[in-house]
Amino acid sequence: MNAGLSRQALARLPLYLSYLKNLEEVEYISAPVLAASLNLNEVQVRKDLAAVSRRPGLPKKGFLLKDLIYDIADILGYHNEKDAILVGAGQLGRALMSYEGFAEYGIRIAAAFDTDPSVIDGKTIFPVSKMKDLCGRMKIHIGVITVPAAAAQQVCDGLIECGILAIWNFAPVHLHTPSSILVQNENMASSLALLSNHLRQLRELS
Amino acid sequence: MNAGLSRQALARLPLYLSYLKNLEEVEYISAPVLAASLNLNEVQVRKDLAAVSRRPGLPKKGFLLKDLIYDIADILGYHNEKDAILVGAGQLGRALMSYEGFAEYGIRIAAAFDTDPSVIDGKTIFPVSKMKDLCGRMKIHIGVITVPAAAAQQVCDGLIECGILAIWNFAPVHLHTPSSILVQNENMASSLALLSNHLRQLRELS
C-alpha cells in the first residue's frame, strides 16, 4: 500500500475521506458507488482504493467503510498530530489560526509570529525574533507563510534556518528553497485565473 | 493567442505575472531567464509565453516586459473588474472580504451573506434571504463559498438559483452542480495531505 500513489491521487484522498465520513448506516462502500457520488472515473477510484486499503476489497461488496476511513486518514497523516508554526498574523493568518478544522487534519498551529507589535500578545503570537528558539525546542517541521508577497522570501529563508522541512505558502510568489524542502503553494491567484478564464469563454461563446 | 492554453499553463500565468511585475530596470525578458528564476523548464515557459504574447518574441532579446505584463494580465481577466458575492462571513470569509489583493486580480467582493444575525451589518454582510435579489440586480456571476462543510451544498444550490456561473469553494466537500457551472475548489485539505506525505516519507527514510 501507498506504493503507486501519485500526487494527484494523494490530493483526491481528502475528498474520498470527507465523503465517506458523512455516510451513515452503510457498512460497505464500493468503488463504483464512490466514483458516481464524486463524479470521478470508476477505474481511477478503484485504483486509488486498492492503493490505500490494507485489506483487499470484497468482490460484490466493496470495502468495509470503517476500515477504509481509517486507512485513508492514516495515509493522510491525520492520526499523528503535527505541530506547525505560522508567520504573518494578519487577517488570513488569524483566520487560519482559529480554524478548528486543522485538528481533524492532524495539524496544530503551535504558535504564530509577526513583526507588528500591535498583534503580538505573547500567548499565541510572538515576535519573529523568538521563532528559531521555539522551533528548535518543539521540533517543528511545518511552517505556514501568510505574510505579504514582498516579505515572503525572507520569511521562508528564516523558516529554513529554523529547521522547517515543509512550507505551506499563501503568499503569491515563487519561493526559492533547497530541493529538500517541500513548498506547497496555496495559489489563490491561480484558482481565480481558472474562474476568470471560464467566464470569459462563456462570454465569447455568446 | 490563448489557443493552446492548458489548465496547468493557465495556472502558471499568475506566477509569471507576479515575478514580472517585481522586475525593475528591465526592458526585455526572455523565456530562459524567466524559467531559471522560477525553477521551471525553459521550453514550457517558452511555449506559455508564445501562447499569451500578442507579438512574437525577439530572437536574442525575448519579450518586451511591459507588453508581456499587459498580455498576461489581460488573459487572466485582471483588466475587467468582476463582482463576486461571498457566502459565509466567518473568520475565513471575513479574511477574504478584507483582502485588498483581489482588486489586482480583477475581483471585487460586492457583498457577503450569512445566516448568523450577529455578523449581519446591513452594509457589507446581509441575510442570505437577500441574496437572490442582489445577484440578479447586479448581474453577478461569481460566488465564493466559505461556509462549513455541512452547509456548502445547500449554499451552492442557492447560488446556482441566483444565476451564478462560477463557484470558488473553500468548503472541504465535493459540490454537485450542473456541468455548465465551473467549481474551483480551494482544497486546503489536499495541500496538507501533500505536506504530510512528504514529511512521512522523510521520516521513513531515516
Place this chain on the structure above:
DNA sequence: TAGATTGTTAATCGATTAACAATC
C-alpha cells in the same frame, strides 16, 4: 558573423481510462 533566443515538430513521460480475467 557567432551566439542567444525564438517558434514548432517530435519524443517522452505520467496519469487516466478501457479491457478483462478472477472472485465471491
Place this chain on the structure above:
DNA sequence: TAGATTGTTAATCGATTAACAATC
C-alpha cells in the same frame, strides 16, 4: 449460478521535455 465488483495489464490521452531549423 449469475452478476457485481475486484485487481491488473494494456491502450489512450494530455502535458512536459527534447531536438532543431529560423531569426536577429
